[in-house]
Amino acid sequence: MGYTAGTGPLFLRGLGERLRSAPGVVSATLADQVPQRSTTVGPLEVPGVAPPDGGEYFATNWNVVDRDYFATLRLPIVSGRDIANDEAAAIVSESTARLLWPGETAIGKFIKWPATPAEPAAMTFQVVGVAADVKRAGGPVVRERRVGGPGSGPPVVVPTAVVYVPLQQRYKPQLTILLRMAEGERADRVLSAAIGTLNANAPRRTNEPLVQDAVSPVQTQLRIAGAVAGSLGTVGLLLVGIGIYGVTAYTVARRTREIGIREAMGATPADVVAIVLGQGMALVAAGAGIGLVLALAAGRLVTGFLFGAPSVDPLVYAGATLIFLVIGLAACCVPARRAVAIDAMEALRVD
Numbered sequence: 001m002g003y004t005a006g007t008g009p010l011f012l013r014g015l016g017e018r019l020r021s022a023p024g025v026v027s028a029t030l031a032d033q034v035p036q037r038s039t040t041v042g043p044l045e046v047p048g049v050a051p052p053d054g055g056e057y058f059a060t061n062w063n064v065v066d067r068d069y070f071a072t073l074r075l076p077i078v079s080g081r082d083i084a085n086d087e088a089a090a091i092v093s094e095s096t097a098r099l100l101w102p103g104e105t106a107i108g109k110f111i112k113w114p115a116t117p118a119e120p121a122a123m124t125f126q127v128v129g130v131a132a133d134v135k136r137a138g139g140p141v142v143r144e145r146r147v148g149g150p151g152s153g154p155p156v157v158v159p160t161a162v163v164y165v166p167l168q169q170r171y172k173p174q175l176t177i178l179l180r181m182a183e184g185e186r187a188d189r190v191l192s193a194a195i196g197t198l199n200a201n202a203p204r205r206t207n208e209p210l211v212q213d214a215v216s217p218v219q220t221q222l223r224i225a226g227a228v229a230g231s232l233g234t235v236g237l238l239l240v241g242i243g244i245y246g247v248t249a250y251t252v253a254r255r256t257r258e259i260g261i262r263e264a265m266g267a268t269p270a271d272v273v274a275i276v277l278g279q280g281m282a283l284v285a286a287g288a289g290i291g292l293v294l295a296l297a298a299g300r301l302v303t304g305f306l307f308g309a310p311s312v313d314p315l316v317y318a319g320a321t322l323i324f325l326v327i328g329l330a331a332c333c334v335p336a337r338r339a340v341a342i343d344a345m346e347a348l349r350v351d
Helices: 009-019 068-071 094-100 189-199 217-256 256-264 271-303 315-338 345-349
Strands: 025-031 041-044 058-065 077-080 089-093 110-113 122-130 142-146 154-157 163-164 176-181
Touching: 009 025, 009 176, 009 189, 025 058, 041 110, 041 189, 058 189, 068 176, 068 345, 077 189, 089 094, 094 122, 094 163, 122 163, 217 256, 217 271, 256 271
Parallel strands: 058 163, 089 122
Antiparallel strands: 025 176, 041 058, 077 122, 089 163, 110 122, 142 154
């Protein structure tokens, strides 16, 4: 609608501010590309780094984004910080950081968007952050070449770099608006009000959810699966408590004579409790360690199919381990009390 590289960014800045302040909007941003659905590959120059395939440029998936892009999509920034609209800064993906600077930190490095017929203005950006990789349907974006020239030799897969740069620094006339709405709020009404206020004639395409609606069949299935998994987890914890109690109680019964002898030789109730809890909690600690290792391995496998999910969440693993230890301790307490109540003379009569 007549916007230029000078007037377009101003319009988009105002649009973004209106969307973020609109009722019912949790967060809002704009981007050239939608995660998992589109790809725009262009060249990239990295000072001092040669492309692995011997070419002149790195093949790069450039994504022009507005502020709050990573917060809106809940895409973690694993190191560094977010970019501001008014700085020539960039964020690269984790795989891109490993590709361009293996064994080094990407923070502080410089990259260049070279001039092309489609983008006549070259621009240099400084890397200020590293974002988690976006899982794409069909696998990562790659390009292919053949050793020895076109049509000859085996194919060589070259990973495509992923770089995010500020919208205000690299204007795009066609962008996607991304909104995270509060529960029960509709995005179409917010979009109509915000765009209509600034320019009622601005062209728009259809609205569609990036994530399935809360009442969709897919979401319902996921909620049912989550409820079933939670129920199975609760039953599992109950079984763990019963199992630990049974093993500890059996051990106390088998060691009744030993406990009586220790008491006759001067062992205090605290010594008896320490013996019972020590043996029981050793089993609990071993089980917690094995479960933690298996959970970490399963977590890394599952996150390969999920967008934006961290492979390791320390709070979740620490909380689950703590719950397991508390249940194990509670299951050991009853047998420990019974062990303390054992009479030394009666225990010595036990065969």
